[in-house]
Amino acid sequence: MLWPALRVLSRGELTSDQLQQLLGTLRLEEPPRTEGPGAARSIAHRSFTDDTGTRLVLDLARTGESGWVLALFFDGEPPSTDIVEGHRVLLRDAVERLGLTLIEITPAATADEVHVVPPPPPGTSESGIGVSWDLPYDELDQLWPHVGLRKDAPREVKEVKLREVMRTPVWSVAPFALRRQAEAFLRDI
Numbered sequence: 001m002l003w004p005a006l007r008v009l010s011r012g013e014l015t016s017d018q019l020q021q022l023l024g025t026l027r028l029e030e031p032p033r034t035e036g037p038g039a040a041r042s043i044a045h046r047s048f049t050d051d052t053g054t055r056l057v058l059d060l061a062r063t064g065e066s067g068w069v070l071a072l073f074f075d076g077e078p079p080s081t082d083i084v085e086g087h088r089v090l091l092r093d094a095v096e097r098l099g100l101t102l103i104e105i106t107p108a109a110t111a112d113e114v115h116v117v118p119p120p121p122p123g124t125s126e127s128g129i130g131v132s133w134d135l136p137y138d139e140l141d142q143l144w145p146h147v148g149l150r151k152d153a154p155r156e157v158k159e160v161k162l163r164e165v166m167r168t169p170v171w172s173v174a175p176f177a178l179r180r181q182a183e184a185f186l187r188d189i
Contacts, residue, residue, distance in 0.1 A: 002036025002057055002073040006084050006107070008091045009115070010068045012100035025094055026058060026070075033059045036073050050079055058087070068100060085109075107153065114160040119167060131169045138175035140182055159186065 014022070023030065023044050032042035041061040048056055055075040063069055070091045072084065088109065095102050104115035135146060144151050147161045162182055165171060171179070 002033075002075055003078070004037065004071055004106070005056075005074050005079050006072040006087055006091070006105070008070040008088075008095060008105050009063070009103040010070070010095045010100040011066050011103055012068070012098070013066055014068070014098060014100070018098050022060065022094055022098060026060070026090070028058065028060055033057060033061075033073075038069065038071070041069070050083055052077065052080075054079060056083070068095075070094065106148070107150070108157040108160075109154055111156040111160045114157055116160060116164050131173055133170060133173045133175065138178045140178060140185060143178065143182075162186065 022028075026046065028044035028046050030044050033039050033045040034042075036057070038059075038061055041063060042059050043062055045057055045059040048058075050056055054077050056079060057073040057075075059069075059071045059073060061069040061071070072079070072087045072091075088105065092102070092105070102112070105113035108114045135143075137143065137146075141151060143162075143165070144153065144158065147165060149158060149161055162185065166182060
């Protein structure tokens with residue numbers, strides 16, 4: 001079974017020449033990936049093994065008319081941090097060289113790799129009717145997995161995710177201890 005180790009989501013138009021350039025740069029083969037999550041949207045992939053013999057798959061998939069997903073999958077043991085970080089650099093560079101807009105990278109290593117939902121336009125009210133805190137925790141360390149982060153995620157990534165949670169209407173009814181911990185976390189920048 002393939003599991004994602006790194007996922008780069010971007011948006012933008014690519015000409016057929018740019019698409020061929022991307023496939024060549026990443027040495028992807030045009031038959032789509034047929035296994036693992038998101039295989040139905042795959043358009044090209046490459047399988048290879050790392051130094052430990054772990055099977056890795058680099059994949060390119062489409063999302064909608066102008067969305068692109070570049071992903072590194074593994075089968076077995078997760079790849080080393082060096083392999084993941086090397087692919088992060090490679091994939092970010094490909095996105096930038098092709099003029100695509102980076103939406104997010106999972107797992108995020110820097111604040112610019114976190115997708116943040118834009119706030120509503122000024123004058124738009126967010127309803128607080130029926131808002132309740134249904135989560136079973138009141139400690140900041142327990143919040144990280146809920147927002148898709150590991151406890152050891154980089155601090156700047158945690159800051160972005162935390163600020164996003166704090167913008168939601170439900171934050172006003174979050175446990176007092178959690179709100180105080182969040183404020184202290186952001187003050188310690």
